[in-house]
Amino acid sequence: MTIGIIGLGYVGLTLAVAAAAKGIEVYGVETNQHIKDCLKENRAHFYEPGLDNLIKRNNGKNLHVVEVFPKNVRFDAFIITVGTPLKEGGTPNFDYIRSALQGTVKDVYDGSQLIILRSTVSVGTTRNIVMPFLSKLCGKPEEEILVSMCPERTIEGKAIDELSHLPQIISGNNKESLEIAQRLFRIMTPSVVEANSLEEAELIKLYCNTYRDMTFAIGNAFCMAAQEFGVDGIAAIKNANYGYARSNIAKPGFVAGPCLEKDAYILINNMPECDSRDFILGARKFNESLIDLVVKWVESKIGAPSEEKVVALSGMAFKGQPVTSDLRGSSSVYIAERLNKKGYKLNLHDYEAIPEEMKALGLGVVYNDLHDACANARLLLVLNNHKKYAMLTDDQIFHADRGFEILDSWGVCTELHYCEDVKISTLGNMFNKGQETALRGMELTEKETGL
Ligand SMILES: NC(=O)c1ccc[n+]([C@@H]2O[C@H](COP(=O)([O-])OP(=O)(O)OC[C@H]3O[C@@H](n4cnc5c(N)ncnc54)[C@H](O)[C@@H]3O)[C@@H](O)[C@H]2O)c1
Structure with missing residues (x-):
């Protein structure tokens, strides 16, 4: 197949490389010069386990990075x-899809090839935007062209x-489209799921990410609730889940990245009259509110900004596990932006993110070494859950004569929590109100308690 x-x-890129590795002849077109330069050097422009090896093995064999699709290839x-x-307004920008069809596919498309939409889109995009466009492009009626919506559901890292x-979700505007999509994806994976319509495939993608967003919101919400009662949220969630299959409450953490930060909005804005909108929006907004909480925590610890109040931020990629270098949609970056705007001096560090990309943010001084990033800092914010934090010891961050406070937001700095002279908070106890508030809201009288 080609x-x-x-x-x-x-x-x-991950799809191209995985397909080429399975023997599919793959031609890839990309407009970004930096990405093309990296591929010329047989490497990806981001970190993804296994990717560079597969690029090295397949680039120039059955993976071809080209400027335009060759006309002599079928x-x-x-x-x-x-x-x-x-x-703005929360609907996806379709300009890139339009330019992909108009600029990149147009010259080689004659209506006989299957067009697969893999990007995440609003429900209805494939049928109402892509199909009419393709029909016009090749001069064939919509019933005769071949169109599929096969959303990407992999996790970065x-x-x-x-x-x-x-399992690959596939869908098609007719039987032939489904058959070709089926044939293609069966080369890559043993399991293919046929959606009942293009719309169902589009919706499944949005559902999956909205479900994750809402699931994490529940974990975050429980953590905040726990603090009302002087309970450590992370410890409580761990104990609540233990051996109890009916509870799988997520640990608290930022819900971020280029997909989770937007897909619930795409869904909500796609269904302006649906009763579940507020429910979904509430979860999204709640997850976003953690950014404010962290800023508030910093202010509560060191007060108004000044030259000498340096804050070290580690874990700038949007998550630590599975490992990624991706800074897009990262809550850590939004936190840095907020603190920077307020006037705090920032030191930035990450175990995976590309230093040039962190420097390009223009939000603080970038360090390769966490110990160096902490040298003049008053606070350290550990903002993702990279595995290396579990092994972090006090001598890797403290400088001889000075201690400071740490926000281990995800509760992943296992070793540091055992260290007696480390002042450390998490999203599970950062604003713990203490047990005296536990009876608030109950309005119990002495008579009612029977005391
Ligand atoms: N990142 C993920 O893990 C992930 C997972 C599932 C779904 N998605 C969805 O997949 C889509 C792509 O996400 P991404 O993270 O790969 O985005 P990306 O920005 O990394 O990749 C898109 C690429 O397309 C290139 N491009 C744009 N117009 C072009 C054109 N006309 N011709 C050739 N190249 C062109 C851009 O330069 C860019 O490199 C989005 O809809 C996203 O929501 C992403």
């Missing part, structure tokens, strides 16, 4: 993987592994 992929970003399918960032076994 496919063309439009966009070699996170989704497009393509079975084109897969669109361009970005769909939110516009495990994409290569997941592409070989995750």
Whole structure:
């Protein structure tokens, strides 16, 4: 089989490489020069386990990075993987999809190849935007063209592994489209799920990410509730889940990244009259509110900003596990932006993020070494759950004559929690009100308690 992929970003490149590794002939087109330069050097522009090895093995063999799709190649399918960032107002920006069709596919598309939309879109996009466009492009009626919506559902940091076994949601505008999509994805994964319509496939993608967002919101909400009663939220969640299969309450943490920060909004704005909107929006807003909480915590610890009040932020990538270098949609970056705007001096560190990308944020001094990042800092904010934090010891962060306070937001600095002279808080106890508030709201009288 021969496919063309439009966009070699996170989704497009991992898919291109995984497909090429399974013997599919893959042509990829990308507009970003930096990405193309990296690929010329046989490496990806981001960190993803296993990806660079597969690029080295397949680039120039059955993976071809080209400026335009060659006209003398017979393509079975084109897969669109361009970005769909939110516009103001919360609907996705379709400009990249339009330019992918108009600019990149147009010259080689004759209506006989399957067009697969892989990007995350509002429900209805494939049928109402993509299909009419393609029909016009090739001059064939919509019933005769071949269109599929096959959303990407991999998680950054495990994409290569997941592409070989995750069930692929496929859909098509007709039987032939479904058959081609089926044939293609069966080469890559043993399990393919046929959605009943293009719309169902689009919705499944939005549901999956909204579900995750809301699940994490519940964990975060419980943690905040626990603090009302002087209870440590993280410890309580751990004990609540232990051996009790009916509870799988998520640990608290930032719900971030280029997908989770936007997909619930795409869904909400897609259904302006639906009764579940407020429920979904509440979860999203609550997860976003953790950013304010961290800023508030900093202010509560060191007060108004000044030259000497330096805050070290470690864990700038949007998550630590599975490992990623991705700074897009990272709560850590939003926290840094807020603190920077308030006037705090910041030192930034991350175990995986690319230092040049962190420097380009223009939010603080970037350090490769956490010990150095802490040298002049009053506070350390550990903002993602990278595995290395578990082994972090006090001598790796403290400087001989000075201690400071740490916000271990995810509660992952295991070793440090055993260290007696470390003042450390988490999202589970950062604003713990203490047990005297436990009876608030009950309005119990002495008579009622029987005391
Ligand atoms: N990142 C993820 O893990 C993930 C997972 C599931 C779904 N998604 C969805 O997949 C889509 C892509 O996400 P991403 O993270 O890969 O985005 P990305 O920005 O990393 O990749 C898109 C790439 O397309 C390129 N591009 C744009 N227009 C082009 C054109 N006309 N021709 C050629 N290349 C072009 C861009 O330069 C960019 O490199 C989004 O809709 C996203 O929501 C992402």
